[in-house]
Amino acid sequence: MLVLGIESSAHTFGAGVVEAGKVLSNKKAMYEIGTSGMIPKKVAEHHILNANEVIASALSGAGVSVADIEGIAYTKGPGIGSCLQIGQLAAKTLAKKLGIPIVPVNHGIGHIEIARIMANLADPVALYVSGGNSQILKIDAHGKAHYRVLGETFDIGIGNMLDNFARAAGLNPAWGSSVERQAQGGSYISMPYTVKGMDFSFTGILTHAQRQLKLHTKRDVCFSLQETSFSMLCEATERALLLTRSDEICVCGGVAQNSRLKEMLAIVAKDHGARIGYAANEFNADNGAMIAFVGERMLSRGIKASLSKCTIEQRYRIDSAEVVR
Amino acid sequence: MKPIVSEGAEARIYRTELYGRRILVKRREPKRYRIKELDSSIREYRTRREATALARARSSGASVPRLVGVGRYDLYIEEIKGKTLSSALGIGSGATREAGVQLAILHNAGIAHGDFTPANLILSGKRVYVIDFGLSSLTTGSEERALDLLLMKRQLSRAEYSSFIRAYRSNAAEGNETLARLREVEERGRYQKRTLSNI
Ligand SMILES: Nc1ncnc2c1ncn2[C@@H]1O[C@H](COP(=O)(O)OP(=O)(O)O)[C@@H](O)[C@H]1O
Ligand SMILES: [Mg+2]
Numbered sequence: 476m477l478v479l480g481i482e483s484s485a486h487t488f489g490a491g492v493v494e495a496g497k498v499l500s501n502k503k504a505m506y507e508i509g510t511s512g513m514i515p516k517k518v519a520e521h522h523i524l525n526a527n528e529v530i531a532s533a534l535s536g537a538g539v540s541v542a543d544i545e546g547i548a549y550t551k552g553p554g555i556g557s558c559l560q561i562g563q564l565a566a567k568t569l570a571k572k573l574g575i576p577i578v579p580v581n582h583g584i585g586h587i588e589i590a591r592i593m594a595n596l597a598d599p600v601a602l603y604v605s606g607g608n609s610q611i612l613k614i615d616a617h618g619k620a621h622y623r624v625l626g627e628t629f630d631i632g633i634g635n636m637l638d639n640f641a642r643a644a645g646l647n648p649a650w651g652s653s654v655e656r657q658a659q660g661g662s663y664i665s666m667p668y669t670v671k672g673m674d675f676s677f678t679g680i681l682t683h684a685q686r687q688l689k690l691h692t693k694r695d696v697c698f699s700l701q702e703t704s705f706s707m708l709c710e711a712t713e714r715a716l717l718l719t720r721s722d723e724i725c726v727c728g729g730v731a732q733n734s735r736l737k738e739m740l741a742i743v744a745k746d747h748g749a750r751i752g753y754a755a756n757e758f759n760a761d762n763g764a765m766i767a768f769v770g771e772r773m774l775s776r777g778i779k780a781s782l783s784k785c786t787i788e789q790r791y792r793i794d795s796a797e798v799v800r
Numbered sequence: 801m802k803p804i805v806s807e808g809a810e811a812r813i814y815r816t817e818l819y820g821r822r823i824l825v826k827r828r829e830p831k832r833y834r835i836k837e838l839d840s841s842i843r844e845y846r847t848r849r850e851a852t853a854l855a856r857a858r859s860s861g862a863s864v865p866r867l868v869g870v871g872r873y874d875l876y877i878e879e880i881k882g883k884t885l886s887s888a889l890g891i892g893s894g895a896t897r898e899a900g901v902q903l904a905i906l907h908n909a910g911i912a913h914g915d916f917t918p919a920n921l922i923l924s925g926k927r928v929y930v931i932d933f934g935l936s937s938l939t940t941g942s943e944e945r946a947l948d949l950l951l952m953k954r955q956l957s958r959a960e961y962s963s964f965i966r967a968y969r970s971n972a973a974e975g976n977e978t979l980a981r982l983r984e985v986e987e988r989g990r991y992q993k994r995t996l997s998n999i
Contacts, residue, residue, distance in 0.1 A: 702835050
């Protein structure tokens with residue numbers, strides 16, 4: 476089934492085309508974050524201006540025309556309301572015009588499922604780390620399958636923590652990727668480390684790291700911030716691995732683009748005889764292909780929504796969404 | 801060296817002898833994913849924290865293993881003969897009640913456990929011993945106490961939890977405040993759907 480997926484929950488407007496589980500195209504336009512971060516109104520404007528072009532280039536990239544599309548999937552949430560609305564509107568308009576089925580998709584499930592399948596993992600402990608989300612999950616197959624949250628952040632997502640810090644440190648762009656670049660060759664300074672069982676928290680370390688900027692080099696602070704916060708994620712993931720007796724780890728979401736995080740998790744996996752898997756970076760960053768990917772699985776099972784049920788939900792919880800496997 | 805009794809997420813437990821007495825060593829093992837400085841400071845901090853909390857818990861009358869000695873990453877403790885509540889098939893109401901009493905004693909002494917789960921409770925005869933204090937906090941607010949209750953709520957069956965919480969409430973000095981806080985934590989939404997009972 477040829478499915479177009481549309482993603483617009485945060486900074487990226489993405490469109491991707493998938494058929495039979497193969498990604499035919501994955502195009503995106505990303506809001507330029509600069510040094511000031513995301514301003515929801517401006518991001519929504521950006522999406523409106525780019526929607527048509529991104530969708531058109533996803534179609535031409537896949538070598539199909541709009542009339543070939545057999546189904547539409549869009550991100551229902553979680554995300555920023557004004558941004559989600561743009562993707563929702565584009566998806567509903569197309570579905571209505573073409574008279575084809577449409578299905579709302581959970582953003583987090585998009586991230587995990589595309590990584591899980593691409594990495595060829597069966598039933599992993601998933602570490603989903605992005606701007607707004609940081610969770611450890613595993614499929615619960617009792618009844619309708621869904622992801623169960625084993626552990627998560629008590630406050631902010633690790634991506635937001637890194638972005639906020641990058642802004643305070645004057646890094647450009649104010650992104651986690653800038654922190655990773657700056658961290659090369661730094662030395663360790665002590666920072667708060669907060670893990671409770673499989674849960675963790677990032678506000679304490681953020682405040683602390685911002686203060687350390689007055690006392691230490693940016694490089695040392697970036698290095699220590701990464702080492703400490705990633706260690707927290709690894710410890711919680713390790714607990715989940717032992718508790719569930721799983722032998723697979725799947726890491727996904729925007730922060731999974733960080734190579735130091737993947738390197739550390741690979742050690743956790745190795746020390747427990749487990750396998751680690753992740754998708755290529757273009758699928759860890761927000762993208763439309765992952766939405767199309769999950770959407771195709773749902774639509775081919777006949778799961779779809781009437782246009783009036785095609786809503787958005789800013790706080791759409793991952794554990795309330797069914798996973799079609 | 802010595803036979804390993806258990807291998808957890810953080811520590812290995814060995815059996816050994818000290819001055820002719822059979823005791824356990826809980827050794828926090830290095831984690832290769834963490835850089836050395838961070839790794840040793842975490843292991844050292846938790847070892848010290850566990851020792852302090854064990855001593856305070858014992859002097860407050862809680863059932864905890866006697867602390868025999870502390871090394872940099874090692875804790876020497878009395879061995880409790882018994883089974884963890886997580887390994888028991890179905891937890892009897894006597895045990896859940898006793899767990900509630902023990903948690904109340906800890907909270908009354910200003911200790912929040914931080915990982916209060918059936919895996920960290922040993923049933924020995926009629927007594928329930930509390931172990932594994934590495935994540936405990938000694939300056940407790942109602943939030944930390946509520947999280948202790950939440951962990952049990954997630955892992956016990958409804959009937960088990962109800963006998964646990966009844967015993968807790970009638971023994972905890974600030975029980976009502978803690979239970980109110982628990983409701984607040986649950987309403988924040990994060991935890992509503994979480995339970996480990998069926999993974
Ligand atoms: N004092 C003790 N007496 C008997 N068994 C113990 C004692 N301390 C620990 N154990 C056993 O070792 C296991 C792990 O110990 P614990 O202190 O909980 O470490 P971890 O941090 O690895 O969970 C326990 O579940 C229990 O089976
Ligand atoms: Mg334990």
